[in-house]
Amino acid sequence: MKRDDIIQLIERAIKKAQKKGDLPKFDPPEVVLERPKDEGHGDYATPVCLSMARLARMAPIQIAEKVVARMEHADYIGSVEIAHPGFININLSDAWVAQQVEDILEQGQSFGHVDMGQGRRAQVEYISANPTGPLPFGSGRNAVLGDTLANLLAAAGWQVQREYYVNDTGNQMEVFAASLYARYAQALGHDEPLPENGYPGHYLVEMGEAVATQFGDRFLSMDRDEALKALQTEGLKRTLVGIRADAEALGIHFDQWKSEQSLYDDGAYGAVFNQLSADGWLTHREGAIWFKGDRESEPSTDTEDKEQERERQEDKENVVVRSDGRPTYLASDMAYVWDKLARRGFDWAIYVWGADHHGHVPRVKAVARALGLDADRVTILLYQLVTLKRGGKLVRMGKRTGEMITLREVIEEIGADATRFMLLTRSADSQMELDLTLAVQQSSENPVYYVQYGHARIASIFRYAQEQGVSLEGGDVSLLTHPAEQELIRQMLRLPEIVALCADTLGSHHLTQYAQRLASAFHSFYKECRVVSSDPAHAELGKARLKLVLAAKTVLANTLHLIGVSAPESM
RNA sequence: GCCCCCGUAGCUCAGGGGAUAGAGCAGCGGUUUCCUAAACCGCGUGUCGCAGGUUCGAAUCCUGCCGGGGGCACCA
Numbered sequence: 001m002k003r004d005d006i007i008q009l010i011e012r013a014i015k016k017a018q019k020k021g022d023l024p025k026f027d028p029p030e031v032v033l034e035r036p037k038d039e040g041h042g043d044y045a046t047p048v049c050l051s052m053a054r055l056a057r058m059a060p061i062q063i064a065e066k067v068v069a070r071m072e073h074a075d076y077i078g079s080v081e082i083a084h085p086g087f088i089n090i091n092l093s094d095a096w097v098a099q100q101v102e103d104i105l106e107q108g109q110s111f112g113h114v115d116m117g118q119g120r121r122a123q124v125e126y127i128s129a130n131p132t133g134p135l136p137f138g139s140g141r142n143a144v145l146g147d148t149l150a151n152l153l154a155a156a157g158w159q160v161q162r163e164y165y166v167n168d169t170g171n172q173m174e175v176f177a178a179s180l181y182a183r184y185a186q187a188l189g190h191d192e193p194l195p196e197n198g199y200p201g202h203y204l205v206e207m208g209e210a211v212a213t214q215f216g217d218r219f220l221s222m223d224r225d226e227a228l229k230a231l232q233t234e235g236l237k238r239t240l241v242g243i244r245a246d247a248e249a250l251g252i253h254f255d256q257w258k259s260e261q262s263l264y265d266d267g268a269y270g271a272v273f274n275q276l277s278a279d280g281w282l283t284h285r286e287g288a289i290w291f292k293g294d295r296e297s298e299p300s301t302d303t304e305d306k307e308q309e310r311e312r313q314e315d316k317e318n319v320v321v322r323s324d325g326r327p328t329y330l331a332s333d334m335a336y337v338w339d340k341l342a343r344r345g346f347d348w349a350i351y352v353w354g355a356d357h358h359g360h361v362p363r364v365k366a367v368a369r370a371l372g373l374d375a376d377r378v379t380i381l382l383y384q385l386v387t388l389k390r391g392g393k394l395v396r397m398g399k400r401t402g403e404m405i406t407l408r409e410v411i412e413e414i415g416a417d418a419t420r421f422m423l424l425t426r427s428a429d430s431q432m433e434l435d436l437t438l439a440v441q442q443s444s445e446n447p448v449y450y451v452q453y454g455h456a457r458i459a460s461i462f463r464y465a466q467e468q469g470v471s472l473e474g475g476d477v478s479l480l481t482h483p484a485e486q487e488l489i490r491q492m493l494r495l496p497e498i499v500a501l502c503a504d505t506l507g508s509h510h511l512t513q514y515a516q517r518l519a520s521a522f523h524s525f526y527k528e529c530r531v532v533s534s535d536p537a538h539a540e541l542g543k544a545r546l547k548l549v550l551a552a553k554t555v556l557a558n559t560l561h562l563i564g565v566s567a568p569e570s571m
Numbered sequence: 572g573c574c575c576c577c578g579u580a581g582c583u584c585a586g587g588g589g590a591u592a593g594a595g596c597a598g599c600g601g602u603u604u605c606c607u608a609a610a611c612c613g614c615g616u617g618u619c620g621c622a623g624g625u626u627c628g629a630a631u632c633c634u635g636c637c638g639g640g641g642g643c644a645c646c647a
Contacts (some may be wrong), residue, residue: 038590047589053627060627087590087629130647171646288645311597322645329647358575359642384576385641425595426584429576431640433583444609447595453609464606499588513585516594527611529604534605571609 001114001496002076004497006044006090007031011078013070014048020504027056035494042081042089043490045541049413058306060086097489104492104551107443109373112495112558116503117141117254119156123340124150128165131239133178133203135246135407138354141386141432143407144423144564145350147252148379148508151562153350155501164247164254168236169261175199177232181219183208184231187423188217201404205294207238238244238322249411251564254333263335269327273320281370285404289332293366333360334367342472347390350506351380355431381506384431386423391437410436414443417565421448424563425512447516451560452568454519457526458553459569465532465546475543484525485548491521492555499562517561522552 010031017023029051036045049063056063064082064420069082074387078093104111125231126146129139154160167173179199185192189211211219211234219227240257247254263269276291277280280554283290293316308460340349351364361382365375386403395405411419413436422439425447465471480489498514501507530538531545555566 032587032589034587034589036590037586037593041590045590047628050589051629057614083590085590167647240634250636286645316643324645326645328645334647354641355576356641357647360647361575382575387640430584431577435583442596445596449609450595453607457607459607461606468606491616505587507587509585510587513594520594522613523610526606530606532606571607 002092002493003033003044003497003501005074007033009071010046010048010067010088012072013067014052016070017066018460020070022070023052023056023058023063026052027057028052029255035369035497036089037375041077041083041087042091044090045083046088046090047086048236049088050378051468053086053441064088074209084538091488094481094486095478097486097493098477100489100493101477101547103553104554106549108554109558111554112499112562113157114496114500114503115157115501117153117156118348119157119159121161122153122158122348122350123161123163123344123346124350124352125163125340126150126168127243127252128352129173129243130167130176131236131243132172132199133201133239133404134242137388137405137407137410138386138408138421140250141423142352142354143250143252144420145381145383145508146350147250147564148420148424148511148562149350149502149506151564152499152502152508152511155499155562158348158503161256162252162254163256163258163362164243166236166240166257166259167332168259168331169264169332172410173232174228175237176235177228179188180208180211180231180235181224181228181286184211185220186219187212190220197401203242207257209236210433211235246406246408250416256327258336259315260332263332263339264327268339268343269331269335272335273331276334276367276370279370282320283317285317288319289321290317290368291320291334291363291370292317293363293370319428330363330367332511333364334371337378338365338370338373341368341369345375348380351378353380355382355384373430381428383428387431387433387447389433389435391435391438395436397488399412405436410439414439414446417448418443418446418450419507420564421446421451421512424508427507446514449571450523450566451515451519451556452566453571454522454555455553455560455567456569456571458522458549458556459547460530461549468532468534470539470542470546472543472546475545475547476540477544477547478547479541479544482529484521484528485545488521488552490522490547491518494518495555495559511559511563515556515563518552518556518559522549522556525552 006200009029010033014023014028018025024428031046031048033046034042036042049060049067052063053060061082061084065085068080068082068088076092076096078096081089083089084521124146127135127143129135135143150160150162175195175197178195182194182198183204211231219231220284222230224261231465244423257553281292283292318330319328321327322333339348361380364380365378368375368378422434479484494514498510502510529545530547533542560567
């Protein structure tokens with residue numbers, strides 16, 4: 001990325017100016033290089049001279065003059081300007097920019113990739129909704145954030161594993177089995193009531209019927225506990241088939257479906273329990289076993305930052321094993337975090353959780369620390385919940401209420417591409433409101449189509465070019481000097497920076513913002529610059545422009561693929 | 572009571588401590604003798620919730636308050 005080169009260029013200039021005595025000696029601050037909001041301020045700008053003013057005891061403008069005077073010449077720099085009150089504004093050279101078209105074409109699908117991960121292994125675990133029914137719409141945000149983040153980290157040089165954590169044990173599974181039992185018995189004509197707190201959803205009625213059709217009254221004739229166990233297994237199998245299909249409807253494919261129960265079966269839980277017990281992190285009280293997250297004997301370290309300290313202090317004791325001997329979800333989480341970091345050795349474990357689980361974040365980190373693992377290797381990405389409305393009226397969500405909007409319903413109403421894009425345009429920190437009525441109405445005006453349309457238009461240009469017998473062979477990209485051409489290339493060149501920004505902040509929404517800006521630059525170009533023309537005088541420029549739009553098509557496609565939506569050849 | 576997120580244009584929301592706070596939608600007006608009008612071009616004074624503080628510089632960081640949402644189980 002040229003961005004990094006420019007930062008180094010400025011850093012060297014500052015050091016050189018100090019060495020030569022233009023500037024006094026002091027530890028130079030970090031060079032922040034930003035993309036100015038105002039295009040008139042260049043492609044890049046740095047306020048570094050402003051922050052050096054006090055250290056140097058000089059006016060920022062004068063510092064900037066000294067620094068700029070010591071900057072080495074580079075072919076990619078067009079102009080360097082000093083602006084009040086002391087900014088250094090840097091423009092890329094038009095010739096260099098034009099030349100990048102060849103570079104983008106050469107990089108093809110890998111254009112936009114950066115090497116931040118350096119091959120380290122990251123796991124993104126997302127959705128992980130309880131396997132008790134179809135994915136609710138609320139899981140859609142989780143799905144899209146997690147999947148896009150996985151795409152982004154892969155593009156940022158991480159080796160990424162995508163995982164769905166299957167909560168196939170615990171309370172909710174028992175309720176699920178009991179609910180299925182009731183629906184199954186009902187399907188066979190028995191008067192079996194749905195248990196209290198049972199799942200009222202219609203999908204279980206259907207599942208009960210399907211099970212009855214396949215197995216007859218087999219489960220009614222066996223011992224009830226045995227039947228519940230068998231129905232839990234059977235129901236889980238069916239639910240997972242549905243969830244897998246729901247995820248695939250959004251283009252999501254997991255590398256692994258990790259069973260919670262397996263953590264108990266394969267000894268992970270036992271090992272973790274023994275270690276924590278031996279190290280004094282567990283205590284017995286009131287017949288239960290508790291995890292002490294705030295053990296006094298653990299001194300705060302100098303390296304512990306405020307946030308960590310607060311996390312540690314706030315974390316109270318939590319039950320790991322109930323007085324009846326059954327483990328809680330925390331027991332599973334302990335085994336799971338160990339499984340991720342220690343046993344499977346991921347360098348970075350990312351969990352995607354709804355904000356309603358934010359209280360558990362300190363817990364998981366505390367467990368990691370108690371196990372002697374670096375809690376910084378755990379990142380929990382929280383997203384605020386989506387409020388669903390229909391015609392301005394609030395739609396209550398949740399599996400226990402009758403009215404539950406499924407992710408599948410929304411996808412069928414507004415399409416997978418629009419669903420993904422829409423859920424991705426807002427920052428995860430922002431709670432969003434979605435009116436289904438409005439979303440259906442507006443789906444045809446969804447910005448995703450604006451971006452896809454750009455891709456389709458380019459495909460169309462190539463179809464026409466072929467018809468006219470025009471090719472890009474021998475095109476000379478140095479002819480690309482028109483402002484609209486330059487602007488388009490400059491936008492294309494930003495993709496690696498956007499990927500880096502997203503990977504750095506885990507904020508995938510920058511990607512959709514960028515996609516729209518990129519498409520906008522293309523559409524403007526398209527309006528102003530003819531690509532394929534019958535005018536013979538236009539032939540050379542036409543070849544160059546064909547190269548340009550092919551590069552633009554590549555960048556649009558790469559961006560769309562990161563977002564996880566299709567890049568259509570026609571619309 | 573404690574904890575987390577949000578409060579920016581009519582609506583939905585961007586805004587990585589910097590220069591005149593932006594986009595989409597909605598609204599008004601204009602653009603098509605050859606590559607898709609799902610497009611392009613033009614039109615925007617908003618107490619950046621309020622009050623302090625830090626800083627050369629705050630929508631952005633800190634503190635308090637107000638408002639909205641969520642969480643504080645031997646549920647997950």
